[in-house]
Amino acid sequence: MTEPSPPATRTCALVGPGRAGGAVGAVLVAAGWRVGRVAGRSPDADSVRAAAALFGAEAASVESAGQGATLVILATPDGSIREVAGVVAPSLEPGALVVHLSGAVGVAALDGIAAVRDDVELGALHPLQTLPSVELGAARLPGSWAAVAGPPRVHDLATELGLVPFTVDEAEIGLASMAEVGPGGHHFATSHTLERYEHAFYRPILSDWRNFETWQEDGARTATERANRIWRQLLAEYEPPPLDPAIADALDTFVARRRREIDLPRKRRGRLIHMALGITSAYGDVVRTDGQAGEHQR
Numbered sequence: 001m002t003e004p005s006p007p008a009t010r011t012c013a014l015v016g017p018g019r020a021g022g023a024v025g026a027v028l029v030a031a032g033w034r035v036g037r038v039a040g041r042s043p044d045a046d047s048v049r050a051a052a053a054l055f056g057a058e059a060a061s062v063e064s065a066g067q068g069a070t071l072v073i074l075a076t077p078d079g080s081i082r083e084v085a086g087v088v089a090p091s092l093e094p095g096a097l098v099v100h101l102s103g104a105v106g107v108a109a110l111d112g113i114a115a116v117r118d119d120v121e122l123g124a125l126h127p128l129q130t131l132p133s134v135e136l137g138a139a140r141l142p143g144s145w146a147a148v149a150g151p152p153r154v155h156d157l158a159t160e161l162g163l164v165p166f167t168v169d170e171a172e173i174g175l176a177s178m179a180e181v182g183p184g185g186h187h188f189a190t191s192h193t194l195e196r197y198e199h200a201f202y203r204p205i206l207s208d209w210r211n212f213e214t215w216q217e218d219g220a221r222t223a224t225e226r227a228n229r230i231w232r233q234l235l236a237e238y239e240p241p242p243l244d245p246a247i248a249d250a251l252d253t254f255v256a257r258r259r260r261e262i263d264l265p266r267k268r269r270g271r272l273i274h275m276a277l278g279i280t281s282a283y284g285d286v287v288r289t290d291g292q293a294g295e296h297q298r
Helices: 019-030 046-055 078-091 107-114 134-140 152-160 175-181 191-200 212-217 223-237 245-297
Strands: 011-015 034-039 058-060 071-074 097-100 121-127 145-149 164-167
Touching: 011 019, 019 034, 019 046, 019 071, 019 134, 034 046, 046 058, 071 078, 078 097, 078 107, 097 107, 097 152, 107 121, 121 152, 145 152, 152 164, 175 191
Parallel strands: 011 034, 011 071, 034 058, 071 097, 097 121, 145 164
Antiparallel strands: 121 145
């Protein structure tokens, strides 16, 4: 009796059978996905055939990689993502999610798909983890942070893979601002910086970033002195959070009882130590008395 085929809604395709693609593919399979097709430079390439055999998938061309898949992973080198996206676009199923794994380019690298297919979703998922091999990479991915961009499905996919996703969109990356400034320039006056200065600029709690003259005129306080002032201020301004009176009474009762239970053995130990010291002192008196008697006898 043959086992039923996995449902099409859980079929993915892998374009780029390297370490990253293989590791992500292995984690997808562990999460219940089926790898339907593996594509690379050529269906006959050794890496493509090896990955296809590993996942029990079909070794396919890039032009046909998206057929039958609701998820397509582009795990190619950064520089070839745009080209591969344009080639794979015609084979994509309506409603499919296409995700690349690069951390150097954003979702805009998939514009070749967006230009001809408005019936698919595009995203980026970049694990912040080194993947030295398929096996080690698959073991390391769960629990790793991952930068994600695109629709909510990308975030959900990262969570399903056991990753810890955080969103990084095109505006946050600021590639357009970098291009605007260019080599040798600065970002202080760009619109990208001015729009984010108030909420994105880190203001240090302890270190003093003022110039030397201003710092000196203000008392020239050292980091140790500033830290001392900060903790005293925090302690003085502290307000206990609200607590239900019944819970507060129960906690007070518990603390009082435990203090009595802990203090009792201490008192017993104290009496024993006191007795031991008394015995030692008495023994010393006896020894001294005997010694003096012996001297008299001599």
